[in-house]
Amino acid sequence: xxxxxxxxxxxxxxxxxxxxxxxxxxxxxxxxxxxxxxxxxxxxxxxxxxxxxxxxxxxxxxxxxxxxxxxxxxxxxxxxxxxxxxxxxxxxxxxxxxxxxxxxxxxxxxxxxxxxxxxxxxxxxxxxxxxxxxxxxxxxxxxxxxxxxxxxxxxxxxxxxxxxxxxxxxxxxxxxxxxxxxxxxxxxxxxxxxxxxxxxxxxxxxxxxxxxxxxxxxxxxxxxxxxxxxxxxxxxxxxxxxxxxxxxxxxxxxxxxxxxxxxxxxxxxxxxxxxxxxxxxxxxxxxxxxxxxxxxxxxxxxxxxxxxxxxxxxxxxxxxxxxxxxxxxxxxxxxxxxxxxxxx
Amino acid sequence: xxxxxxxxxxxxxxxxxxxxxxxxxxxxxxxxxxxxxxxxxxxxxxxxxxxxxxxxxxxxxxxxxxxxxxxxxxxxxxxxxxxxxxxxxxxxxxxxxxxxxxxxxxxxxxxxxxxxxxxxxxxxxxxxxxxxxxxxxxxxxxxxxxxxxxxxxxxxxxxxxxxxxxxxxxxxxxxxxxxxxxxxxxxxxxxxxxxxxxxxxxxxxxxxxxxxxxxxxxxxxxxxxxxxxxxxxxxxxxxxxxxx
Numbered sequence: 001x002x003x004x005x006x007x008x009x010x011x012x013x014x015x016x017x018x019x020x021x022x023x024x025x026x027x028x029x030x031x032x033x034x035x036x037x038x039x040x041x042x043x044x045x046x047x048x049x050x051x052x053x054x055x056x057x058x059x060x061x062x063x064x065x066x067x068x069x070x071x072x073x074x075x076x077x078x079x080x081x082x083x084x085x086x087x088x089x090x091x092x093x094x095x096x097x098x099x100x101x102x103x104x105x106x107x108x109x110x111x112x113x114x115x116x117x118x119x120x121x122x123x124x125x126x127x128x129x130x131x132x133x134x135x136x137x138x139x140x141x142x143x144x145x146x147x148x149x150x151x152x153x154x155x156x157x158x159x160x161x162x163x164x165x166x167x168x169x170x171x172x173x174x175x176x177x178x179x180x181x182x183x184x185x186x187x188x189x190x191x192x193x194x195x196x197x198x199x200x201x202x203x204x205x206x207x208x209x210x211x212x213x214x215x216x217x218x219x220x221x222x223x224x225x226x227x228x229x230x231x232x233x234x235x236x237x238x239x240x241x242x243x244x245x246x247x248x249x250x251x252x253x254x255x256x257x258x259x260x261x262x263x264x265x266x267x268x269x270x271x272x273x274x275x276x277x278x279x280x281x282x283x284x285x286x287x288x289x290x291x292x293x294x295x296x297x298x299x300x301x302x303x304x305x306x307x308x309x310x311x312x313x314x315x316x317x318x319x320x321x322x323x324x325x326x327x328x329x330x331x332x333x334x335x336x337x338x339x340x341x342x343x344x
Numbered sequence: 345x346x347x348x349x350x351x352x353x354x355x356x357x358x359x360x361x362x363x364x365x366x367x368x369x370x371x372x373x374x375x376x377x378x379x380x381x382x383x384x385x386x387x388x389x390x391x392x393x394x395x396x397x398x399x400x401x402x403x404x405x406x407x408x409x410x411x412x413x414x415x416x417x418x419x420x421x422x423x424x425x426x427x428x429x430x431x432x433x434x435x436x437x438x439x440x441x442x443x444x445x446x447x448x449x450x451x452x453x454x455x456x457x458x459x460x461x462x463x464x465x466x467x468x469x470x471x472x473x474x475x476x477x478x479x480x481x482x483x484x485x486x487x488x489x490x491x492x493x494x495x496x497x498x499x500x501x502x503x504x505x506x507x508x509x510x511x512x513x514x515x516x517x518x519x520x521x522x523x524x525x526x527x528x529x530x531x532x533x534x535x536x537x538x539x540x541x542x543x544x545x546x547x548x549x550x551x552x553x554x555x556x557x558x559x560x561x562x563x564x565x566x567x568x569x570x571x572x573x574x575x576x577x578x579x580x581x582x583x584x585x586x587x588x
Binding site: 003004021022027029030031032033038040041042046049050054055096097099100110142145148149152156164169170173174175176178221223225228278279280281282283284285286289290311312315316319 | 536
């Protein structure tokens, strides 16, 4: 098992405002002397963690999205001979583990994603309750979401100033995503007319505003300490591999949601380079210190990124033991193989 | 004396200073606590292992040469947290954020970073020898925990390339590293490295040699304890000069 897994991603976004500062403008940073577009590490992680995709890919098979888990449990319990009143109370308790319960209802308020493993655990808990004719205890309920909860905390960490004994060191490091080229943030001056204003006396717009935006090809970098991840998960290597696969899937496919309705800015990574090894991890951002300025932005970016990895190797000795890359601009490599390479 | 010298570069770095509430400023140069923390990560010392952290602190001296402090990036940071609800347990971050919007509170902070800063660090053995420089070097080359530049979101963007130098402190800090880009000229151009360099060191004011203009000040970055979060005072000497 390699200790570190490093991911280098290039993702291109059309004009958008993915992650905003206090003025509502896209976040920026200076690199190599020029202004770059930036998406903060926190923004990336939040969007990965709350995505359905992240939760779904933790399960082996496709799970169920439902608000009606309570009803299913209730039916199961009554079929097994539990009295209706008790069945209702227990079903609400079980469903409550997956979301906030609706008032006077078996349903929960939001659609929850329930993995096949979780569904199986729910069914077997309901059977136990019916045969033993008792309600679920706290621990049994907590066990239902054990994996999802453990993976979330093992990867992204937890800091509780009030009870440090529950702290957990995050096993994954996520850099701020930075554009590979210089950007000038643009302003969209917009007006909205009042449809009921028949222009008798006032010809002005009902609203005027400004929205800042920019387009960018981002370089992002993720480093997973697999040894720490496995430790955080109590030595469960299989679950650690699932967690890594879920993280990779989210990093490649989930976009930050800022101003999504105005810009429909959803993108998959165009290029991913994965590295495995025990050597000191390092990002490859220096490849873009000199901003990419040509017309073949994506191709050039891939080329300098790969050259940087080679050059680091030449000067410092091999910086990784194994590499695999997928390139969606030329259609080389496959995402499935990338996941296999990483989880191996 | 024998020095272990390594360099720090990343597009973003943040060197913690006294921080109150939502203001999280960054120093211009790595603090002694930041350097010790990175070495501890390499050696695999856990945050709660006060004893070994203390032993490490007493084992080494730290000096910095700052080629570029980079420019300031101020990050407006928001985080949503649910109101406390004793009746409901949240299993994941997704659970936390799926509650009704009016029950989510936003915590604001302003986080400072230095972008494109470039520093060289020299460390030496103190009389207390719980950790040897050789051991530390090993930990930097194949670290036990992920090293980072002050914040976890600030990865290293070049190998630390730790090397042993047998010399005086100034020559150790002046030792050459392979350029980050193809040549030293390119590094200067793209990292905005000027002709002024600043040396910062602990110990004797004349440890760098006989120079005019050495300033000494008290800094609070000697990590005493993580529980409670406590730093001690130490004296640091500083000299800025033009490098030919």
